[in-house]
Amino acid sequence: MTNQVKAPHIVKAFSEELEQLSADVAAMGGLAESLVSDALQAAATRDGDLAAEVVARDAQVDAMQRDIEKKIIRLLALRHPIAQDLRVCIAALKIVTDLERVGDLAKSIARRVPTLNDSEPTAFAASVDRMGKLVLSHIHEVLDAYVTGETARAVAVWERDDDVDEHYNALFRELVRAMRDDHAMIGPGAHLLFIAKNLERIGDHATNIAEVIHYLVTGSELASERPRGPRPEQTV
Amino acid sequence: MAYDTNPAPSTVYHPAPPGMQIKVAARDLSVTYGDALALDRVQIDIPDRSVTACIGPSGCGKSTFLRCINRMNDTIDTARVRGSIKIDGEEVNDRSIDPVLLRARVGMVFQKPNPFPKTIFENVAYGPRIHGLAANKDELAAIVETSLTKAGLWKEVADRLHQPGTSLSGGQQQRLVIARAIAVNPEVILMDEPCSALDPIATARIEELIDELRENYALIIVTHSMAQAARVSQMTAFFHLGALVEYGPTEEIFTNPRDQRTQDYITGRFG
Ligand SMILES: Nc1ncnc2c1ncn2[C@@H]1O[C@H](COP(=O)(O)OP(=O)(O)OP(=O)(O)O)[C@@H](O)[C@H]1O
Ligand SMILES: [Mg+2]
Numbered sequence: 001m002t003n004q005v006k007a008p009h010i011v012k013a014f015s016e017e018l019e020q021l022s023a024d025v026a027a028m029g030g031l032a033e034s035l036v037s038d039a040l041q042a043a044a045t046r047d048g049d050l051a052a053e054v055v056a057r058d059a060q061v062d063a064m065q066r067d068i069e070k071k072i073i074r075l076l077a078l079r080h081p082i083a084q085d086l087r088v089c090i091a092a093l094k095i096v097t098d099l100e101r102v103g104d105l106a107k108s109i110a111r112r113v114p115t116l117n118d119s120e121p122t123a124f125a126a127s128v129d130r131m132g133k134l135v136l137s138h139i140h141e142v143l144d145a146y147v148t149g150e151t152a153r154a155v156a157v158w159e160r161d162d163d164v165d166e167h168y169n170a171l172f173r174e175l176v177r178a179m180r181d182d183h184a185m186i187g188p189g190a191h192l193l194f195i196a197k198n199l200e201r202i203g204d205h206a207t208n209i210a211e212v213i214h215y216l217v218t219g220s221e222l223a224s225e226r227p228r229g230p231r232p233e234q235t236v
Numbered sequence: 237m238a239y240d241t242n243p244a245p246s247t248v249y250h251p252a253p254p255g256m257q258i259k260v261a262a263r264d265l266s267v268t269y270g271d272a273l274a275l276d277r278v279q280i281d282i283p284d285r286s287v288t289a290c291i292g293p294s295g296c297g298k299s300t301f302l303r304c305i306n307r308m309n310d311t312i313d314t315a316r317v318r319g320s321i322k323i324d325g326e327e328v329n330d331r332s333i334d335p336v337l338l339r340a341r342v343g344m345v346f347q348k349p350n351p352f353p354k355t356i357f358e359n360v361a362y363g364p365r366i367h368g369l370a371a372n373k374d375e376l377a378a379i380v381e382t383s384l385t386k387a388g389l390w391k392e393v394a395d396r397l398h399q400p401g402t403s404l405s406g407g408q409q410q411r412l413v414i415a416r417a418i419a420v421n422p423e424v425i426l427m428d429e430p431c432s433a434l435d436p437i438a439t440a441r442i443e444e445l446i447d448e449l450r451e452n453y454a455l456i457i458v459t460h461s462m463a464q465a466a467r468v469s470q471m472t473a474f475f476h477l478g479a480l481v482e483y484g485p486t487e488e489i490f491t492n493p494r495d496q497r498t499q500d501y502i503t504g505r506f507g
Contacts, residue, residue, distance in 0.1 A: 007505040082490050219492030
């Protein structure tokens with residue numbers, strides 16, 4: 001990681017293993033991000049083949065998580081990392097857990113594409129896609145921040161998660177109203193709701209990763225709970 | 237090196253856990269050997285009833301610092317100590333302090349176990365006898381037994397008290413030396429790399445003992461094992477080139493050290 005322009009370890013292999021670990025996490029991040037992006041594209045373009053491909057590719061994310069976890073356990077057992085080195089390991093462990101979830105959520109979005117394709121396109125698809133792009137930009141930002149060690153960028157994403165929540169809340173209300181007014185909307189509307197919920201979850205994982213980056217770089221925690229508005233589930 | 241012409245070395249001080257009572261306090265404590273500066277204006281407050289680990293590269297002044305606390309530097313001709321070092325607010329270097337009594341109050345355990353060439357019993361009984369801590373033979377025997385028990389050695393030596401101390405294994409000898417230090421009711425126990433000659437089991441025994449002793453004493457331990465410092469101590473002091481670079485709760489030093497030199501040293505990087 002470029003943020004860690006610091007003296008190398010006297011034991012070279014230790015430095016190499018930590019660098020490899022960070023590179024692996026970044027690579028897994030890239031893959032998870034591409035799953036989200038492709039799932040969104042599959043939904044927007046009603047592309048069933050691309051959706052199927054996303055579902056299949058999620059297995060790679062899971063495999064990477066297992067591989068990285070093994071490497072971390074080995075590092076902990078054999079190198080006894082402390083201070084910043086320990087943080088690199090713990091951060092990697094937490095981030096791959098979030099990324100694995102992101103992959104799952106992308107898969108779950110992709111799985112809905114064939115069913116949505118069975119019904120007529122709705123005006124809400126564009127709104128879902130906008131929300132998706134926003135979430136995608138958050139994932140992209142935190143992963144960049146991880147690679148460069150720029151805490152400020154991570155914190156900025158963390159603070160912007162409210163935008164995702166607002167987007168979700170608005171979409172939730174509109175979809176519920178549309179489903180009430182037009183029963184033909186209930187089928188596609190339910191699926192879009194789940195997609196929006198999945199996107200909102202992906203946004204949460206991006207903020208988790210932002211918190212981990214802050215801890216990784218500074219050694220201290222971001223405030224544990226951000227002030228949140230009411231959940232739509234609580235308001236409708 | 238003329239120490240008083242350079243700016244004083246700065247120290248990163250992490251806030252100490254609240255409620256810790258200070259046992260040993262150093263202010264502007266410097267030591268020179270001839271012209272060579274070995275300790276440079278150290279400021280530190282060491283809490284009672286806890287373990288403070290001194291870490292740092294070879295030659296950084298850890299042993300020199302320990303020797304200030306029981307005035308062992310007096311025994312080195314070229315050594316000159318300046319500044320203040322107090323135990324319970326009382327100046328250690330004051331003329332009124334008897335170094336022999338001081339060394340009973342401040343016990344010391346070295347890297348190489350150094351039992352006297354006497355029996356196990358005599359090793360422990362010697363201190364209490366010369367300091368007049370026992371009124372009679374029974375009391376002396378009782379002190380020997382409690383000290384050996386506290387040092388976790390009693391069960392192993394109860395039936396061989398009159399064999400030579402040197403007949404014990406290295407780890408047992410180290411616990412014998414600790415029993416000898418405890419026997420004179422010390423207030424502070426200094427340990428200079430006490431486990432570096434011991435296997436992991438003997439090391440674990442000493443570490444367990446250190447953990448028990450901290451209920452009653454202030455312990456200051458020099459160690460080259462970062463893992464040991466992390467395991468046994470509540471406070472950690474990092475020395476570098478004679479200066480105290482960083483001092484604070486062990487948990488903080490080992491998870492989030494503030495000074496780059498501390499980071500590099502504890503994580504095994506080139507400094
Ligand atoms: N008796 C002495 N006479 C002269 N110089 C000494 C003496 N003892 C120590 N020094 C010097 O003082 C400096 C600090 O030595 P000290 O023994 O305190 O280091 P240390 O941190 O305990 O090292 P180590 O980890 O190797 O035991 C060193 O440069 C050392 O060479
Ligand atoms: Mg030494």
